[in-house]
Amino acid sequence: AQTVTQSQPEMSVQEAETVTLSCTYDTSESNYYLFWYKQPPSRQMILVIRQEAYKQQNATENRFSVNFQKAAKSFSLKISDSQLGDTAMYFCAFMKYGGSQGNLIFGKGTKLSVKP
């Protein structure tokens, strides 16, 4: 069974600074996807970024980038130039490649506060 662990329940960062959220996972699969979802106070789950395990290049979406270390089973999210609107819960998630489409397994989340 796959597990996803986010070891930082809460973090804070000053506006315009950079913050890194940690995520580790455990799996015996060789092909899979990893995601970061954002959940602002509105509760809406929003996909921030995704990474295919077979790609060595780290994914980037504007101010968001990941550091994917497959051997270490680590998938951290870096937010550059933090903005007040980045305040939210952030969830790391794992999905097995192919097979059951429902295999989206979430970590417990990290609550990020961006301070002015």
Place this chain on the structure above:
Amino acid sequence: DAGVIQSPRHEVTEMGQEVTLRCKPISGHDYLFWYRQTMMRGLELLIYFNNNVPIDDSGMPEDRFSAKMPNASFSTLKIQPSEPRDSAVYFCASSPAGEWNEQFFGPGTRLTVL
């Protein structure tokens, strides 16, 4: 595109009552998922459908929970009878078919069982 639509947004009920949560997926999406989010357990997949057919309901906590998808544009999650421990936020999500299928989430229904 309106996105995934859930109703109601908030539901308060008393223990023992029947609760029905509703979801309208994004048009054209083949998959529909129901999740439950609690502080203790985080986000858990309850059940998902492919082309209106339930594929995996192993996450449904017990027989008090049931889900249906009578057509491609509508699904329900029913709890009967409800209990205080069912209090949670329930999310519906949908995704298109394909190798990589992003799941689009609805706004969730916050259920409180007194």
